[in-house]
Amino acid sequence: MKFFIDTANIEDIKKAYKVGVLSGVTTNPSLVAKEGVKFEDRIEEILKIVPEVESVSAEVTPDAETAEEMIAQAEELIKINGGDKNITIKLPMTIPGLEATRYLSKKGVKTNVTLIFTVNQSLLAARAGATYVSPFLGRLDDISEDGVHLVSKIAELFRVQNIDSQIIAASVRHPDHVTRVALAGAHIATIPYAVIEQLVKHPLTEQGIEKFAADWKNAVKS
Ligand code: E4P
DSSP, rough: OOOEEEEEOOHHHHHHHHOEEEEEEEEEEHHHHTTTTTTHHHHHHHHHHHHHHEEEEOOOTOOOOHHHHHHHHHHHHTTTHHHHHHHHEEEEEHHHHHHHHHHHHHOOEEHHHHHESSHHHHHHHHTTSSSSSEEEHHHHHHHSHHHHHHHHHHHHHHTTTTTOOOOOOOOOOOOOHHHHHHHHSEEEEEEHHHHHHHOOOHHHHHHHHHHHHHHHHHHHHH
């Protein structure tokens, strides 16, 4: 399973990229709005600082309601940073979103169908040609459903049906989500920087580092 970072925050993206485990970036209208910057400018900035990833998802804005409006936005987005091959157009799981996914995937543009909450939605997105499908596990957990179970059913479906769309486990809230979606067969987990830090840390690792340092200091003294 690969890691994407789920943010539009430049500092967090830079930190995660430097660690060397990053394969992509996902953004959404809420994440961009939180940054208080112009959408296209932020996507361009992101594309420039992560040249070696496979995908940077830019979501069509909520005012694009028809497939034509979504496609028109996508056609502007794919020109950013000189037609960067990493740009991935993120589209909502709606009828117009599927129509736009089909159109763009036929043109060779990478797509990510977002806001997936059922196995059937993932099948539709895959058949529309989505490069990526994004089930939101945390939001399912929030309503007392099992988000990881959804990811595992989608992984099973894609295996059985020989589908090559990649599953991005999204709305990941904590390290246990990461372990469980990796075991469930997600290709990618998109996670906030705070979760990357949590994945690194363990109290015994910290204690071990402190003990090595103390023993080393004592040995150097004697
Ligand atoms: C995924 O692409 C979304 O941006 C994201 O994971 C949503 O997560 P949230 O439910 O924490 O907002």
